[in-house]
Amino acid sequence: MAFRRRKSYPLFSQEFIIHNHADIGFFFVLCVLIGLMFEVTAKTAFIFILPQYNSSIQTLDGEILYYHYGVKDLVTILFYVVIAIILHAIVQEYILDKINKRLHLSKVKQSRFNESGQLAAFHLASMFWCLYVSATEGYLSYPKTLWESYPHVYLPFQVKFFYLCQLAYWLHALPELYFQKVKKEEVPRQLQYIVLYLLHIAGAYLLNLTRLGLILLLLQSVAEFLFHIARLFYFTDENNQRLFNAWGVVFVITRLFTLTLSVLTIGFGLARAEVHTFNPDKGNLNTLLFRMVVLLLMCVSQTWMMWRFIHFQLRRWRECCKEQAARKRSVAVAMMKQQAKVIKRESGYHENGVVKAENGSTPRQKKIKSP
Incomplete structure (x- = not known):
């Protein structure tokens, strides 16, 4: 199993303090707690811990x-x-x-x-x-x-x-x-x-x-x-x-x-x-x-x-x-695009200036009856 190597920083540098500030604080707390064990330092240690x-x-x-x-x-x-x-x-x-x-x-x-x-x-x-x-x-x-x-x-x-x-x-x-x-x-x-x-x-x-x-x-x-x-x-x-x-x-x-x-x-x-x-x-x-x-x-x-x-x-x-x-605009734009597609399908498409149906044939022109 391979282990990743942590970056090493110079001692007491800015990066060292930032990455190890909790460990430094824990060392200080540990020193105070150890001070409680000895009569000489107990009075001073109690000032840190108790009101x-x-x-x-x-x-x-x-x-x-x-x-x-x-x-x-x-x-x-x-x-x-x-x-x-x-x-x-x-x-x-x-x-x-x-x-x-x-x-x-x-x-x-x-x-x-x-x-x-x-x-x-x-x-x-x-x-x-x-x-x-x-x-x-x-x-x-x-x-x-x-x-x-x-x-x-x-x-x-x-x-x-x-x-x-x-x-x-x-x-x-x-x-x-x-x-x-x-x-x-x-x-x-x-x-x-x-x-x-x-x-x-x-x-x-x-x-x-x-x-x-x-x-x-x-x-x-x-x-x-x-x-x-x-x-x-x-x-x-x-x-x-x-x-x-x-x-x-x-x-x-x-x-x-x-x-x-x-x-x-x-x-x-x-x-x-x-x-x-x-x-x-x-x-x-x-x-x-x-x-x-x-x-x-x-x-x-x-x-x-x-x-x-x-x-x-x-x-x-x-x-x-x-x-x-913004949502209303996007919905309106989507609706307009959908309507344009529907109109295009109904009216066919243009080719060489002539309107053609969906199957490609030219639509038949209606005859005008004479009076």
């Missing part, structure tokens, strides 16, 4: 461990950025590349297919994770918890870990633009939504609006998952556009729910809170200016997303109209 800044609070149910944010979170986020890069490479190599070989897509469609495949897998996992955390913490069954007892400085383990992983995933998307050799024309579009996700998630985490951010991420994940699934089915069959219609309905409903929850939580819920003083040391930012700025940013972002959605739908409608017009 930091924990503190125990005495409650009626007993002592509960809570977390808050700090500078050491950057180290933990870095570790999970590397984990996200490894998972990205696994999904790409063992799932998406095998599907691409069967579909035989063009380079442009293949790039879009890989992008949607990765994001569909992420949003599916994020959707179920958000749903589980929101249900177990009681944010869905008791909506008043979204604004009660603000500021939400102390977070349960699963809430803090969820936000760290979300930030790690969207930060890993930045070097993936280099690793996946994304075209320059596609970079601004992808950078746009990566930066928007980072700003919204980091804003909810740092402004102590984690409960509201969790519900909004759940709604966003549902809409985004449906959109990328619709794109995947569209690349396999361009006539399959029903999922885009379903996504359009879900997208509009998501925008309405996002604005409603934001106004209800920030505009009404926090406005009725007992403390309205600006105290960054305790994490309290509940002032009129703070609420107005946050609501303004939320309205601007949702309005911009709706404008992009309307622009996308109009472009899609124009393309559909052009396709229908």
Whole structure:
């Protein structure tokens, strides 16, 4: 059995890093895990793996461990950025590349297919994770918890870990633009939504609006998952556009729910809170200016997303109209050709200026009777 030889690249060259970035990341993760085995390095290794800044609070149910944010979170986020890069490479190599070989897509469609495949897998996992955390913490069954007892400085383990992983995933998307050799024309579009996700998630985490951010991420994940699934089915069959219609309905409903929850939580819920003083040391930012700025940013972002959605739908409608017009023209041309053939068969054909029938004989002329 013959084996194909892989191309060898110079060590630490650009091509070497691109083709082996997942292996380099796995080596880093392995070093951190080995550090857990020794007492000297265990404390440092735990900073990479586990969330930091924990503190125990005495409650009626007993002592509960809570977390808050700090500078050491950057180290933990870095570790999970590397984990996200490894998972990205696994999904790409063992799932998406095998599907691409069967579909035989063009380079442009293949790039879009890989992008949607990765994001569909992420949003599916994020959707179920958000749903589980929101249900177990009681944010869905008791909506008043979204604004009660603000500021939400102390977070349960699963809430803090969820936000760290979300930030790690969207930060890993930045070097993936280099690793996946994304075209320059596609970079601004992808950078746009990566930066928007980072700003919204980091804003909810740092402004102590984690409960509201969790519900909004759940709604966003549902809409985004449906959109990328619709794109995947569209690349396999361009006539399959029903999922885009379903996504359009879900997208509009998501925008309405996002604005409603934001106004209800920030505009009404926090406005009725007992403390309205600006105290960054305790994490309290509940002032009129703070609420107005946050609501303004939320309205601007949702309005911009709706404008992009309307622009996308109009472009899609124009393309559909052009396709229908082209089909009608092709049908009309085919009908005209068919009618011309029928007329030609009925009237015969010309030869040397004389009309001949189909069998080649000259048609008999009718005699005109004299009056």
